[in-house]
Amino acid sequence: MKDAGHRECVRSALDHETTDRTPVNNFALVTAARSAGVTVEKARRDPRVSARVAIDYSLKTYSDFVKPILDSQVPFADLGMDVRFPDDDYGYIKEHSVKDMEDIDELAFFDPAAAKECPMFTQVISDSLEETRRMLEEDLHICGLSWGPVTAAGYLMGAENMLMMTMMEPDTAKKLIEKTVPFITAMQNKMIDSGATVMWMADPTSSGDMISPGMFREYSYPALKDVIKGVRAEYDVPSFLHICGNTLDIMPLLPELGIDCFSFDHAVDIRKAKEKAGRRMALMGNVDPVRMILGGTPDEVAKECCGLIDAAGRDGGFILAPGCETPQASPDENVRAMGLSGMEYWKHRN
Secondary structure, X not given: OOXXXXXXHHHHHHOOOOOOOOOEOOOOOHHHHHHHOOOHHHHHHOHHHHHHHHHHHHHHOOOOEEOOOOOOOHHHHHOOOEEEXXXXXXXXXXXXXXXXXXXXXXXXXXXXXXXXXOHHHHHHHHHHHHHHXXXXXXXXXXEOOEEOHHHHXXXXXXXXXXXXXXXXXXXHHHHHHHHHHHHHHHHHHHHHHHXXXXXXXXXXXXXXXXXXXXXXXXXXXXXXXXXXXXXXXXXXXXXXXXXXXXXXXXXXXXXXXXXXXXXXXXXXOHHHHHXXXXXXXXXXXXXXXXXXXXXXXXXXXXXXXXXXXXXXXXXXXXXXXXOOOOOOOOOHHHHHHHHHHHHHHHHHOO
């Protein structure tokens, strides 16, 4: 049955209103390709394949969001870095390009709106989003994807080297992080021009498992805020941020970034997250992606999902999703069970 209310359901959640279902994000990228029997490389090279398998997967898993088979390492290839792209997985960086202040001074980013400067970004990301917008017959939210500033800086320098730099040469680390901000903003804006209907950014290196709350405030906070401000200056779209690991200590700061929704890890206690977030931002999460989505049964997934909605979604302000990306080998029936839980919870609630 066609659902003409996906975006309205999400809007209600972001506004902390209650409806007859909880919106769901399947948090899937390459999972959709595997489910369709398509290699990641084929989807990466053909925007129409990328869009089609993602749309089909979102519809059959009852997701209110769709994200084509985007590869977040693609921009680094267009920057001239050594990035290897396996047939059936994401790309990985073989050699980092930034070592010192001189390299930062010489670092030049491409213009995401100039296709000749960034052929892979254009094909894998921009064109896939355009094809998704063209093919999509329901009003699912279309997601782009970029790394956040601290994570992007970590890929340019090497995360370990960058974190060491915050202790040895903090001004150098700050300059690199700050230099990524206009580039990430421009990529986000191009993705919205291409069809994305939300801003989606992931900054896993900002995790409390990687940096202290003090470091988050000093390095991550200003850069994230500038990206979100830059996108909001051009587009009125909901903004989503995902950070892995322990984020409870920084959660009171996150609404100040201007985000509409924070996506958090399964390791975070959802009741404590709800208490800290209050009604200043919506939350998205946090089904265990490995134990439940990959390794559980549909009944176990449904039980966990209903427990999460009961803990954080009874008064709105909540989107049900895995606590991090849906593992590539996840059974379709488990992801469908999560999607159905967004509706079934409210049908059987006393």
